[in-house]
Amino acid sequence: MIKQNLNTMGQSFQSEIEKATNIDEIDNIKVKYLGKKGKLADLMKQLKSLDKEEKIEIGKQANLFKTQFQDQIKEKSKQLKRVKFDQQMENEWVDITLDPIKTQMGSLHPITMVQNKLEYIFESMGFQVLDGPHIESEYYNFEALNIPTHHPARDMQDTFYFEDGNLLRTQTSTIQIRGMESLEPPLRIIGTGKVFRCERTDASHDSCFHQLEGMMVDKNISVAHLIHFMKTMLSEIFESDVKVRLRPGYFPFVEPGFELDMACLLCQGKGCSVCSRVGWIELLGCGMTHPNVLKAGGVDPSKYSGFAFGMGMDRLAMMRYGITDIRPLHGGNLNFMRRFTLK
Amino acid sequence: MKISLNWICDFIELNTDISTKELVETITLSVCEIEGYQETGTHLKNIVVAEVLDIKPHPKAEKLIIVEVNIGKSKQSVVCGAKNFKIGDKVPYVAPGITLPGNIKIEKAEVRGMESCGMLCAEDELYFSDDHSGLMLLPQDAINGCALDLVFPDQVDVIMEVDNKSITHRPDLWGHYGFARELGAIYRLPVKPLVMKSEFLKGEGKGIIDVDVNCKDLVPRFCGLSVSNVSVTDSPSFIQHRLTRVGLRPINNLVDLTNYVMLEYGQPMHAFDAEEIPGNKLTVQIAEEGTRLMTLYNKEVTLGQNDMTICDANGASVVAGVIGGLNSGVNEKTTSIFLEAANWDPVAIRKTSTRIGLRTDASQRFEKALDPEISMLAIYKAVKILRRVMPDIKISGQPVDIRGKEIKPIRIKTSFSFISKRLGKNIEEDEIRSILTHLGFTLKEEGNDIYLDVPTHRRTKDVSIPEDIVEEIGRIHGFNNITPIAPLFPIKTPAFNLEHQFRAMGRTVLIKTGFHEAYNYPLTNQSSEDRFSIVPKGIMKLLNPVADHQVQMRTSLLPHFVDTIKNNQKITLDFRVFELGRIYYKDSESQIKEPHKLITGLSKTKSSLGDAFFQLKSYTYNLMIRLQIPHIEWLPLEDKRTEFQHKHISAAIYSDSQFLGTIFSFSPEYMDRLNIKGDVCIAELDFDKMFLLEKREFTYKEPPKYPSTRFEISLLVPQRTFYETIAELIKGVDPLVSKVGFLDVYFPEEHPDKKSLSISIEFRSREKTLDTETVNELQDIVVQKLAEADYNLR
Ligand SMILES: [Zn+2]
Numbered sequence A: 001m002i003k004q005n006l007n008t009m010g011q012s013f014q015s016e017i018e019k020a021t022n023i024d025e026i027d028n029i030k031v032k033y034l035g036k037k038g039k040l041a042d043l044m045k046q047l048k049s050l051d052k053e054e055k056i057e058i059g060k061q062a063n064l065f066k067t068q069f070q071d072q073i074k075e076k077s078k079q080l081k082r083v084k085f086d087q088q089m090e091n092e093w094v095d096i097t098l099d100p101i102k103t104q105m106g107s108l109h110p111i112t113m114v115q116n117k118l119e120y121i122f123e124s125m126g127f128q129v130l131d132g133p134h135i136e137s138e139y140y141n142f143e144a145l146n147i148p149t150h151h152p153a154r155d156m157q158d159t160f161y162f163e164d165g166n167l168l169r170t171q172t173s174t175i176q177i178r179g180m181e182s183l184e185p186p187l188r189i190i191g192t193g194k195v196f197r198c199e200r201t202d203a204s205h206d207s208c209f210h211q212l213e214g215m216m217v218d219k220n221i222s223v224a225h226l227i228h229f230m231k232t233m234l235s236e237i238f239e240s241d242v243k244v245r246l247r248p249g250y251f252p253f254v255e256p257g258f259e260l261d262m263a264c265l266l267c268q269g270k271g272c273s274v275c276s277r278v279g280w281i282e283l284l285g286c287g288m289t290h291p292n293v294l295k296a297g298g299v300d301p302s303k304y305s306g307f308a309f310g311m312g313m314d315r316l317a318m319m320r321y322g323i324t325d326i327r328p329l330h331g332g333n334l335n336f337m338r339r340f341t342l343k
Numbered sequence B: 001m002k003i004s005l006n007w008i009c010d011f012i013e014l015n016t017d018i019s020t021k022e023l024v025e026t027i028t029l030s031v032c033e034i035e036g037y038q039e040t041g042t043h044l045k046n047i048v049v050a051e052v053l054d055i056k057p058h059p060k061a062e063k064l065i066i067v068e069v070n071i072g073k074s075k076q077s078v079v080c081g082a083k084n085f086k087i088g089d090k091v092p093y094v095a096p097g098i099t100l101p102g103n104i105k106i107e108k109a110e111v112r113g114m115e116s117c118g119m120l121c122a123e124d125e126l127y128f129s130d131d132h133s134g135l136m137l138l139p140q141d142a143i144n145g146c147a148l149d150l151v152f153p154d155q156v157d158v159i160m161e162v163d164n165k166s167i168t169h170r171p172d173l174w175g176h177y178g179f180a181r182e183l184g185a186i187y188r189l190p191v192k193p194l195v196m197k198s199e200f201l202k203g204e205g206k207g208i209i210d211v212d213v214n215c216k217d218l219v220p221r222f223c224g225l226s227v228s229n230v231s232v233t234d235s236p237s238f239i240q241h242r243l244t245r246v247g248l249r250p251i252n253n254l255v256d257l258t259n260y261v262m263l264e265y266g267q268p269m270h271a272f273d274a275e276e277i278p279g280n281k282l283t284v285q286i287a288e289e290g291t292r293l294m295t296l297y298n299k300e301v302t303l304g305q306n307d308m309t310i311c312d313a314n315g316a317s318v319v320a321g322v323i324g325g326l327n328s329g330v331n332e333k334t335t336s337i338f339l340e341a342a343n344w345d346p347v348a349i350r351k352t353s354t355r356i357g358l359r360t361d362a363s364q365r366f367e368k369a370l371d372p373e374i375s376m377l378a379i380y381k382a383v384k385i386l387r388r389v390m391p392d393i394k395i396s397g398q399p400v401d402i403r404g405k406e407i408k409p410i411r412i413k414t415s416f417s418f419i420s421k422r423l424g425k426n427i428e429e430d431e432i433r434s435i436l437t438h439l440g441f442t443l444k445e446e447g448n449d450i451y452l453d454v455p456t457h458r459r460t461k462d463v464s465i466p467e468d469i470v471e472e473i474g475r476i477h478g479f480n481n482i483t484p485i486a487p488l489f490p491i492k493t494p495a496f497n498l499e500h501q502f503r504a505m506g507r508t509v510l511i512k513t514g515f516h517e518a519y520n521y522p523l524t525n526q527s528s529e530d531r532f533s534i535v536p537k538g539i540m541k542l543l544n545p546v547a548d549h550q551v552q553m554r555t556s557l558l559p560h561f562v563d564t565i566k567n568n569q570k571i572t573l574d575f576r577v578f579e580l581g582r583i584y585y586k587d588s589e590s591q592i593k594e595p596h597k598l599i600t601g602l603s604k605t606k607s608s609l610g611d612a613f614f615q616l617k618s619y620t621y622n623l624m625i626r627l628q629i630p631h632i633e634w635l636p637l638e639d640k641r642t643e644f645q646h647k648h649i650s651a652a653i654y655s656d657s658q659f660l661g662t663i664f665s666f667s668p669e670y671m672d673r674l675n676i677k678g679d680v681c682i683a684e685l686d687f688d689k690m691f692l693l694e695k696r697e698f699t700y701k702e703p704p705k706y707p708s709t710r711f712e713i714s715l716l717v718p719q720r721t722f723y724e725t726i727a728e729l730i731k732g733v734d735p736l737v738s739k740v741g742f743l744d745v746y747f748p749e750e751h752p753d754k755k756s757l758s759i760s761i762e763f764r765s766r767e768k769t770l771d772t773e774t775v776n777e778l779q780d781i782v783v784q785k786l787a788e789a790d791y792n793l794r
Helices: A002-019 A023-034 A039-049 A052-091 A110-124 A174-182 A223-238 A291-296 A313-321 A334-340 B020-030 B042-046 B176-187 B237-245 B253-265 B346-356 B361-366 B374-389 B416-423 B429-438 B466-477 B498-512 B526-530 B558-568 B611-626 B668-673 B687-692 B723-731 B772-788
Strands: A128-130 A187-196 A208-218 A244-248 A254-263 A280-289 A305-312 B002-004 B034-040 B047-057 B065-070 B075-080 B090-094 B109-111 B114-116 B157-162 B210-213 B221-228 B270-273 B281-286 B291-294 B300-303 B308-312 B315-319 B337-343 B394-403 B411-415 B442-446 B449-453 B515-517 B575-582 B596-604 B632-635 B645-655 B658-666 B679-686 B709-718 B737-746 B754-763
Touching: A002 A023, A002 A039, A002 A052, A023 A039, A023 A052, A039 A052, A110 A128, A110 A187, A110 A208, A110 A223, A110 A313, A110 B498, A128 A174, A174 A187, A174 A208, A174 A291, A208 A313, A223 A244, A223 A254, A223 A280, A223 A305, A223 B416, A244 A280, A244 B020, A244 B466, A254 A305, A254 B466, A280 A291, A291 A305, A305 A313, A334 B515, A334 B575, B002 B176, B002 B237, B020 B034, B020 B157, B020 B176, B020 B466, B042 B047, B075 B114, B176 B253, B176 B429, B210 B221, B210 B394, B221 B374, B237 B253, B253 B270, B253 B337, B253 B361, B253 B374, B281 B337, B291 B315, B300 B315, B300 B346, B308 B346, B337 B374, B346 B361, B374 B394, B411 B416, B411 B466, B416 B429, B416 B466, B429 B442, B429 B466, B498 B515, B498 B575, B498 B596, B498 B611, B498 B687, B526 B558, B558 B575, B558 B596, B558 B679, B596 B611, B596 B687, B611 B632, B611 B645, B611 B658, B611 B679, B645 B679, B658 B668, B658 B687, B679 B687, B709 B772, B723 B737, B723 B754, B723 B772, B754 B772
Parallel strands: A128 A187, B210 B281, B515 B575
Antiparallel strands: A187 A208, A208 A305, A244 A254, A254 A280, A280 A305, B002 B157, B034 B157, B047 B065, B047 B090, B065 B075, B109 B114, B221 B337, B221 B394, B270 B337, B281 B308, B291 B300, B308 B315, B411 B449, B442 B449, B575 B596, B596 B679, B632 B645, B645 B658, B658 B679, B709 B754, B737 B754
16 A cells, blocks of 8 residues: 555656746655655655565665655756756847947057157167256257357257257257266167257147157277168067168268168158158168267267267157148147047 | 259269169269259250241231241241241241140141141240240251250250258358269269469459458458459350259349359359449448448348448448348449459358348358358359350459468378278278269378378368268268178166156056046246246246247146147047146256156046046046055145135145145136036146155065954034044054945935945954954944044934
């Protein structure tokens, strides 16, 4: 009788668990069969009335059922949970193309970007980055740079003067003298920053612009070194192998002095609209440091020689980012600045 | 300055294999910058000489005529409007099918019923001059049908545009001869020497004009010559055409003559009308203060004690080296002239020309320090040309030749090895000798050493040291023929510029939180600064500003920055900007200071009170933490407040006790006055001061071993109580108070002047877990201390 009940219980459990479709039902089945007052517990209570042998046999059978029920419940609930979570996930949909939090990214000024890059390149080549005042004395801006009193570069129409005789530096070359004064050769220095000229403003001229100046002083530095260095430096800046040419150029602080042209990167020197069909782009001034300049910096020109170079960063930035007018570089217009945010 | 290749070739025979492009590039790479060039006269091979055979009126048009011409092989009939010619004259003819410069295509046409085959040309149509008054009349001996490029071979030319700036240091390149000399050195070709037969300039009797030079230290040389029996006419066409090609307008034979010589040698000249010199004497002297002179351009100039003049008995008649007076030159009636070719002190000329605001062809040359040795050569050349055109001219007396300040000879000692070492390439000794000789240097060798005498045309300005010789050899040899060599340097890391790195870090942090970097002009004016009542102390004022808004250095970043904010509010109300730049002033000890300042600004649409302030405060805090600024504090501005700053929505920013800057919104009055919209907050920080602060270092601390106990309280306090005051009070209660934090604030309706402040408090010991009893006790003490200060639980 009990044995038969046991078998019936087994069958009904099988059919119920198979029919179950959600976790709640499984919980109910668990209580119904395995709970403290469940069917299996009931049956165990009835065992007392049986004789010893039967007790053992049925008890064994009942225990077997218990493990079997537990395993089946575990398996079934795992299966149903998966279905449930799959369903939940299926229902959870968001529009990932939205950006409701709006990440705001700012921007560096294009000159800052160019300056950072240049300083990085030069530091990695062992150059020391120096700073200098914008308000300078005639000595640092002119005299020490071998620009005598009546040189055209000193004309009132080029230089902003102050009432006290000081001036706004017209070139970052001032850094050459300050560098030589504070460091011992051999030396490698650059200086970047604002320079000023009293010019009327137009699309390519501004009263305030930005330059980079560099200098290398050691024993036996030659024009061949200068050319090699310029090529390497410009290849780094423009991230491609550039072709350069030197032609005579006059700057009082160098002798010989050069204008350096770079083969147009667009047409490789053949001539296109970007380089005004010349094939070459006038990029910077450079030369072998004039002995008077070395002397002014406290360096003995009979022992050392060096080269120096200077270039406009505004032009570099304009070339690099395709800016056609120099004027928006100042003023901080959002429409301009936002162009320098990577989106 | 324009230069003509044909003119250069008057002195040198160039190899005809050299293409124009190649030649221009060679000059650019070895001499000076050629900005562009133009091949002229190529169209002339399509234009032929035509003889006028017959002139008939046009039957239907009064203003037109029909001209029959002989063009050698055939006769043609052309309808024409000009009337300046007669039968037998020779004129230029263009056949149908030919295209003239300017894309003018000549076609067979019917002009008012009469067939016209081709065209007869005026000078302007053929680019000889800008004359369009009639047909160009060709020389009588021109052969009918001959192409015009053969009749006028000099017109087939290359005109090069020299960048004047690239020859500022080269007085010898302001005339064609200098270019011939350079090409001679480059191609190692002979150049016709400048020689003079002095007998040629000796005349009869006494000179008409006497000359006195009173300021000899400013006049290296003054040459002059009296020439009579001249007449004023047009120049020979050859001279007119050359002048026209290089951009000078022909005037008359005498003016053209002086211009021609100037363009050839670089030496400016002046032709006086010898009969119009009162007193028959010229005196070179410093002008008296206030001397007035009417110039050739009909513009009056006032001269001073630094200006040189050439005077006659009536006073100043020429501004020396710059411009002639209105009546000093020649006119149609002139029959005798005094030719002057002087050499003036370059600095004096420069100063005068700057002061009177006149830069002429002459002053532009004199200020380059010309070679005094060419002055007499120029007169010689002028007389030679004059005599060719007017064989009957008479020279009166001896040439005037007064020498003043001496230009000292320069001898440079250098060596073959120095030149090669400095260039970084071994240059053959023979090449060095050859280059220097072609450029006019005289060499003396002693072993490896070279002693060089600098020629007079290079002595006045640019050649004086061995490095100058390196340049001469380098440029003629070709700098681009030097193989690049990597400099040898020991491997050594440079001393990094920590200030630059600090500023770069600041910028990076800011852009990551949405700030855009602006640059504003360091130059400003007082009214811009006045808007913020910036203390006018130590302002650096410009002596020579060019624009009204840029007359002095900014002493604050704020004024321009506010404009940046205002202007950008026209685009949007929501943005963040910053500027990291210098301000400039003189301190109390008259030392010029240029500290770096940072200004940040946040603009947004208005929502709750202080919203922009709290946002910017958070970004500023974030920045300062990243820059490792220790102990940041935000305190009321109080006496540091300026009028434009909001009384309550503003704070002073400190690190320890160092004042670093302020953060503020504008006062309502200033919001209105500056016309700023929305909610705006600005922070100004002294970046240099921040750089100098001893930075917080990252040090690791073991996480606490024992748990903390946290409790929260809500206090009802007067509205204008600073949270920080209460937090400080709680922190001071017991060392076991490990943390005090702000949770929430709200303004209960039932207590209009109070606010409810929720605060969390943490207790923790480093030695043990706190028991309930201790915690309760601590809580009680906190509440009690708060109550004592009148901060009661809600
Ligand atoms: Zn190109």
